[in-house]
Amino acid sequence: MNAYPFKGKHALVTGGTKGMGEAIVRSLVRSGATVITTARSLPMEPLAGVRYVEADVASADGTERVADVVKREFGHVDFLVNNVGGSSAPGGGALALTDAMWDAAIQVNLMSAVRLDRALLPAMVERGAGAIVHITSIQRRLPLFESTVAYAAAKAALANYSKSLANEFGPRGVRVNSVAPGFIETTAAQALVKRMAEHRQSSEDDARQVLMASLGGIPIGRPGTPEEVAELVAFLLSPLAASIHGAEFVIDGETIPTV
Numbered sequence: 001m002n003a004y005p006f007k008g009k010h011a012l013v014t015g016g017t018k019g020m021g022e023a024i025v026r027s028l029v030r031s032g033a034t035v036i037t038t039a040r041s042l043p044m045e046p047l048a049g050v051r052y053v054e055a056d057v058a059s060a061d062g063t064e065r066v067a068d069v070v071k072r073e074f075g076h077v078d079f080l081v082n083n084v085g086g087s088s089a090p091g092g093g094a095l096a097l098t099d100a101m102w103d104a105a106i107q108v109n110l111m112s113a114v115r116l117d118r119a120l121l122p123a124m125v126e127r128g129a130g131a132i133v134h135i136t137s138i139q140r141r142l143p144l145f146e147s148t149v150a151y152a153a154a155k156a157a158l159a160n161y162s163k164s165l166a167n168e169f170g171p172r173g174v175r176v177n178s179v180a181p182g183f184i185e186t187t188a189a190q191a192l193v194k195r196m197a198e199h200r201q202s203s204e205d206d207a208r209q210v211l212m213a214s215l216g217g218i219p220i221g222r223p224g225t226p227e228e229v230a231e232l233v234a235f236l237l238s239p240l241a242a243s244i245h246g247a248e249f250v251i252d253g254e255t256i257p258t259v
């Protein structure tokens, strides 16, 4: 078996300094890919061989900067992983959300991917090859009401958009899939637990239990890990997944119990 199956491949992974994005970057580098990644602030301990671009991909200026670096330094990408996303809205439910909070959720969770896909897809189409993964969330089907209403709606839009893109670009050689994680123990998940604890005036352990219970429990008994998500993404980008297209892969320890 080839130890470096992605040798010679160029990848862009957004949000690759923490959590799942960092695990995805590590996995692709391990497999031989050349990786550009983005974050709003550069990491204290950058990974060897990874090109970091400091940019806020929730803005049009930020995605333009990233796309410019990719085109200048790589020419094209073989793999695009739109991983950036999250929720910074306060608790309090739907009525606590202002227009600005809705807009922020849509910009970071949906428009970051829309803009980068639009900038980098033409080169994939020209080469007749490429693979895109959108990181959505099980919240696109199972919204949490307390603090992530706009986030869940934006992820639902991202999943729907991912399918449209697959329909349009599959015939031109570009594979598009989405990965919907459940509760994955990352920095963002820890921040959500902390915010819930503050809102509820409870301990973080209590908030974590509430979060797991609000999801209906996790049958495997634990949250997932960033590395487990990274392995799934790497598989979807690889030739082993050559006929997997327009699909959504849920990775949630069976948090969603329905078929």
Ligand SMILES: NC(=O)c1ccc[n+]([C@@H]2O[C@H](COP(=O)([O-])OP(=O)(O)OC[C@H]3O[C@@H](n4cnc5c(N)ncnc54)[C@H](OP(=O)(O)O)[C@@H]3O)[C@@H](O)[C@H]2O)c1
Pocket: 014, 015, 016, 017, 018, 019, 020, 021, 038, 039, 040, 041, 042, 055, 056, 057, 058, 083, 084, 085, 086, 087, 108, 135, 136, 137, 138, 180, 181, 182, 183, 184, 185, 186, 187, 188, 189
């Ligand atoms: N963790 C979960 O349980 C879970 C569950 C379902 C779905 N997800 C989704 O999985 C994805 C990754 O989540 P995570 O938990 O791994 O996140 P994380 O640990 O908070 O890491 C987020 C990464 O993205 C970067 N980032 C955040 N906002 C950015 C922006 N506007 N522009 C550029 N970079 C940005 C961060 O760096 P900077 O802060 O320096 O910008 C960091 O590198 C997200 O789309 C999230 O919605 C997570």
